[in-house]
Amino acid sequence: MRWVWFHKLGSPKWFFFQSKSWVLPLLGLGSIGLIVGLVWGLAFAPADYQQGDTFRIIYIHVPAAMLAQSCYFALGAAGFVYLVWQMKMAPIFIKAIAPIGAVMALIALVTGAIWGKPTWGTWWIWDARLTSVLVLFFLYMGIIALQSAFDDVMLANKATAVVCVVGLINLPIIKYSVVWWNTLHQGATFSLAEKPAMSAEMWLPLLVSVVGFYLFIAGLVLWRMQSEILQREHRSSWVKKEVMDRGL
Amino acid sequence: MHPVRKKRLFVIVAIVIILSAAIGLILYALQQNINLFYSPSQIVMGDAPHDINIRAGGMVVKGSVKRHSETLAVTFDVTDFQHSVTISYRGILPDLFREGQGIVAQGKLDQNGVFQANQVLAKHDEKYMPPEVSEALRNAQKTTDRKINTEQSTH
Numbered sequence: 001m002r003w004v005w006f007h008k009l010g011s012p013k014w015f016f017f018q019s020k021s022w023v024l025p026l027l028g029l030g031s032i033g034l035i036v037g038l039v040w041g042l043a044f045a046p047a048d049y050q051q052g053d054t055f056r057i058i059y060i061h062v063p064a065a066m067l068a069q070s071c072y073f074a075l076g077a078a079g080f081v082y083l084v085w086q087m088k089m090a091p092i093f094i095k096a097i098a099p100i101g102a103v104m105a106l107i108a109l110v111t112g113a114i115w116g117k118p119t120w121g122t123w124w125i126w127d128a129r130l131t132s133v134l135v136l137f138f139l140y141m142g143i144i145a146l147q148s149a150f151d152d153v154m155l156a157n158k159a160t161a162v163v164c165v166v167g168l169i170n171l172p173i174i175k176y177s178v179v180w181w182n183t184l185h186q187g188a189t190f191s192l193a194e195k196p197a198m199s200a201e202m203w204l205p206l207l208v209s210v211v212g213f214y215l216f217i218a219g220l221v222l223w224r225m226q227s228e229i230l231q232r233e234h235r236s237s238w239v240k241k242e243v244m245d246r247g248l
Numbered sequence: 249m250h251p252v253r254k255k256r257l258f259v260i261v262a263i264v265i266i267l268s269a270a271i272g273l274i275l276y277a278l279q280q281n282i283n284l285f286y287s288p289s290q291i292v293m294g295d296a297p298h299d300i301n302i303r304a305g306g307m308v309v310k311g312s313v314k315r316h317s318e319t320l321a322v323t324f325d326v327t328d329f330q331h332s333v334t335i336s337y338r339g340i341l342p343d344l345f346r347e348g349q350g351i352v353a354q355g356k357l358d359q360n361g362v363f364q365a366n367q368v369l370a371k372h373d374e375k376y377m378p379p380e381v382s383e384a385l386r387n388a389q390k391t392t393d394r395k396i397n398t399e400q401s402t403h
Contacts, residue, residue, distance in 0.1 A: 046378030050344060055376055084257045121342035121369045127284040165260060169268050173275070180275075182283040182305060184352055189374040198376040 010087040012229045013238050019222045026219030033212020041205035048202075057115045059206055063213035065108035068136060069171055071101030071217070075143070076171075079164025082157060089225075091157040092232065094164060095147055096224035100217055102140035109133060120184055128177035129185035132170060139167040285352050291363070292331040298357045304333060305352040305371065313347055326351060337365040344370035 008014050041059030048055035075094055082090035112130070113123045124130065143163055150156035178187045190196045196203050233239045249257075275282065285305035286296040296302055306326030313324040320339055324347075325332045335353050345351060350371035355364045377385075 046380075048376050049379040049382035051372070051376075058376075080260065083260050084253050119342075119344055119370065119372050121367075125284070125369070128282050165264060166267060168264070169271055173271075181279070182285050182287065184284055184369060184371055186372050186374045189376065197374050199378060199381055201378065202376055 009089055010085070012088055012092065012233055013236070015089055016226055016229050016242075019226060023219050023223045023226070026215050026222065028219075030212050030214070030216025030219055033208055034216055035212075037205050037207075037209025037212050041209055045202050045205050046199075051119060054115060054118050057111050059209050061108055061111040061115065062206060063210045064104045064111065065133070066210060067213050067217055068101055068105035068108055068133070069174060070214070071097050071104060072136060072139070072167065073171060075101065075164045076168035079161035082161040083165065090161065091147075092225055092228045093221075094143070094160060096228055097221050098140055098143045098147070100220060100224075102137060102144065104217075105133060105137040105140060109137060125184050127183040127185055128181040129174065129183050132174045132177050136167075136170055136174060139163070139170065143167075287328045288326055288331045288333040289328055291333050291357060291361070296357055298359060301354065301356060303352055303354045304335065304357075304363050304365075305350065306333070307350050308345070308347050310347045326353075333361070333363055335363045335365050335368075337368050339366075339368070341368055342370040344372060 038059055042056050045056070045059075047053050075097055078090040078093045078097075081087050082094075109130075112133075116125075117123050143160055146160045146163060147156055150159065177183060178185055189198050190203070198206075230239055230243070285303035288304070288306045290296055291304060296304070304326065306328050309325040309327050309332055313322065315322045321336070322338070322341065323334060323336045325334050327333075335355075337353065337355075345368065350373065352369045352371055353363060353365035354367040354369075357363050
């Protein structure tokens with residue numbers, strides 16, 4: 001009985017109508033968070049005592065890096081669900097979120113390079129953190145390519161799900177790369193157990209920005225899933241009815 | 249759970265565990281290659297090869313930076329608080345280079361144990377604060393230091 005909600009998730013129709021009312025509020029709240037967090041962080045937060053204004057890039061870099069990893073975690077979970085339960089919604093979710101995760105990883109890499117040049121003195125260095133995030137980006141690209149590499153949809157779904165699950169191994173490597181090895185990238189500023197190594201007037205806008213990123217991307221993923229559902233189910237009567245009713 | 253699904257679940261979990269173990273072992277074996285730099289202790293103990301391009305990293309020792317008066321040549325010591333190594337470099341140092349800051353240098357270790365660097369990168373730590381806060385912290389540090397000094401001198 002407790003698993004009813006889980007099995008309902010497997011129905012594209014149920015998911016479509018459940019998620020319909022969520023998209024706009026998520027996108028709206030996310031935009032507010034993004035605007036407030038970024039304007040606050042980029043314009044009003046105090047400059048750093050050593051880096052000056054250069055440090056402000058963290059208001060984009062850190063949320064993007066967090067999202068890149070969180071999206072991959074969700075991707076791995078979806079791949080796992082698909083392999084075990086063969087749920088129809090899992091490949092739809094994977095297809096919706098993979099390009100977003102890839103863009104987030106790319107933003108993290110590019111902003112990191114822009115920050116690295118004035119701070120470290122180099123755009124790029126093959127240290128464990130940078131390399132493992134680059135691997136994450138390539139995993140995303142591989143997943144996107146793999147999904148459309150087969151004519152057989154079932155085969156494509158299965159192959160993609162396997163890569164999603166196996167790629168999960170990269171996540172702890174990214175997280176602990178700065179602990180396990182000597183790297184140029186600094187350690188984590190925030191941890192659950194300790195006080196942040198950053199003053200409140202600096203991390204508050206960062207928190208707002210991170211929440212804004214999460215909400216906005218949740219809305220974006222739901223939106224993309226809805227259009228993917230409509231596309232995949234275009235032969236079913238409920239989709240025809242939905243499209244006709246909206247006068248599309 | 250359906251027995252077929254249960255079986256699939258076990259197979260997938262087993263695959264992921266085995267792959268994690270394999271990757272863990274590979275990373276463990278490659279540890280020295282993945283480490284970005286040698287620490288001063290490793291260099292002093294003779295773990296680092298001579299005359300081969302390597303990186304050395306550590307914290308710049310306070311008061312050890314000596315600049316040549318006419319050229320860009322500079323020497324300084326880096327430490328991991330156990331051992332220290334002298335680094336010699338000719339060129340422009342990054343903005344964040346200062347005493348007490350972490351750095352990573354690329355270059356070769358010569359026969360005298362001096363590291364001849366051709367590139368110096370600044371390593372940033374995970375602390376961020378506004379200038380006023382760092383000023384206040386420094387002042388607080390000074391007063392506690394003074395207190396300790398006066399206490400010691402009275403004893």
